[in-house]
Amino acid sequence: xxxxxxxxxxxxxxxxxxxxxxxxxxxxxxxxxxxxxxxxxxxxxxxxxxxxxxxxxxxxxxxxxxxxxxxxxxxxxxxxxxxxxxxxxxxxxxxxxxxxxxxxxxxxxxxxxxxxxxxxxxxxxxxxxxxxxxxxxxxxxxxxxxxxxxxxxxxxxxxx
Amino acid sequence: xxxxxxxxxxxxxxxxxxxxxxxxxxxxxxxxxxxxxxxxxxxxxxxxxxxxxxxxxxxxxxxxxxxxxxxxxxxxxxxxxxxxxxxxxxxxxxxxxxxxxxxxxxxxxxxxxxxxxxxxxxxxxxxxxxxxxxxxxxxxxxxxxxxxxxxxxxxxxxxxxxxxxxxxxxxxxx
Numbered sequence: 001x002x003x004x005x006x007x008x009x010x011x012x013x014x015x016x017x018x019x020x021x022x023x024x025x026x027x028x029x030x031x032x033x034x035x036x037x038x039x040x041x042x043x044x045x046x047x048x049x050x051x052x053x054x055x056x057x058x059x060x061x062x063x064x065x066x067x068x069x070x071x072x073x074x075x076x077x078x079x080x081x082x083x084x085x086x087x088x089x090x091x092x093x094x095x096x097x098x099x100x101x102x103x104x105x106x107x108x109x110x111x112x113x114x115x116x117x118x119x120x121x122x123x124x125x126x127x128x129x130x131x132x133x134x135x136x137x138x139x140x141x142x143x144x145x146x147x148x149x150x151x152x153x154x155x156x157x158x159x160x
Numbered sequence: 161x162x163x164x165x166x167x168x169x170x171x172x173x174x175x176x177x178x179x180x181x182x183x184x185x186x187x188x189x190x191x192x193x194x195x196x197x198x199x200x201x202x203x204x205x206x207x208x209x210x211x212x213x214x215x216x217x218x219x220x221x222x223x224x225x226x227x228x229x230x231x232x233x234x235x236x237x238x239x240x241x242x243x244x245x246x247x248x249x250x251x252x253x254x255x256x257x258x259x260x261x262x263x264x265x266x267x268x269x270x271x272x273x274x275x276x277x278x279x280x281x282x283x284x285x286x287x288x289x290x291x292x293x294x295x296x297x298x299x300x301x302x303x304x305x306x307x308x309x310x311x312x313x314x315x316x317x318x319x320x321x322x323x324x325x326x327x328x329x330x331x332x333x334x
Contacts, residue, residue: 037189037193037195038226039226040226042250042269047249050248054246055248056268072220072221073197073199077201081210085278086277087275087278089274090273090274091272091330150213153214154280155279157277
């Protein structure tokens with residue numbers, strides 16, 4: 001993603017889709033690399049007999065902790081260098097298994113202007129190759145006004 | 161048989177001490193992390209125009225949540241439980257500074273989701289500390305049987321006690 005140009009609040013249209021972010025196909029090697037990077041050795045991500053026989057899972061699971069990184073990447077890249085990802089929430093509703101390719105999506109659900117910056121509400125999720133949703137969520141992003149200053153850093157939430 | 165016993169209810173509201181991550185934000189650790197999440201953004205690598213307002217290179221947004229690792233000299237659960245067929249590989253490392261939920265330590269653990277608020281990035285070289293509490297534990301009947309939903313709230317701060325992020329996690333135990 002080119003991070004050069006800021007995105008402005010005024011340019012966001014309700015209903016518009018964020019560019020889809022695709023990750024995968026996710027192999028056991030991807031999952032092992034992620035487990036090593038965060039030093040988390042939960043066996044359900046690399047020990048297939050343990051996952052199936054002990055935890056009664058259908059196979060090796062893509063880490064929820066990895067899927068949430070993809071959501072943050074989608075949002076961070078979309079708000080650009082002058083904006084800020086303020087709030088994100090998501091639920092791990094369904095499992096994603098090794099071998100799947102994930103599509104991380106977002107859509108502008110609402111927006112409201114404020115003094116200094118505007119807030120954009122996003123609906124988001126992660127679908128696999130069969131279109132099954134696994135990780136529905138929402139986010140609140142802060143974007144600068146056109147002709148205004150960057151969103152304050154550190155981020156200062158709007159006064160209630 | 162209720163999973164949410166009186167012994168388990170005693171954990172609700174329990175707060176951790178402040179825990180300091182064993183290492184500061186290291187460039188090599190950030191590189192491996194960014195490569196593993198497949199987001200090699202220049203923000204994370206070195207000084208660049210887009211991280212000037214953050215004070216230089218930063219770690220990926222969720223990096224502070226993964227900095228609480230086994231310190232030099234701390235007991236090694238992988239070796240200690242090498243002959244334990246029940247060991248899931250995690251031990252108590254998923255509890256964000258909180259004590260393990262002993263009454264349900266035999267139950268499998270799944271990540272249910274999170275609500276996160278971001279205020280600052282962690283910069284290269286910064287230390288990170290956390291404080292957590294068991295905000296709630298509830299039992300729900302699901303199509304797969306009874307499950308426990310454990311909610312943990314955690315605040316992450318840097319060495320100057322500046323708030324980086326707040327996380328509210330739901331862990332599913334079944």
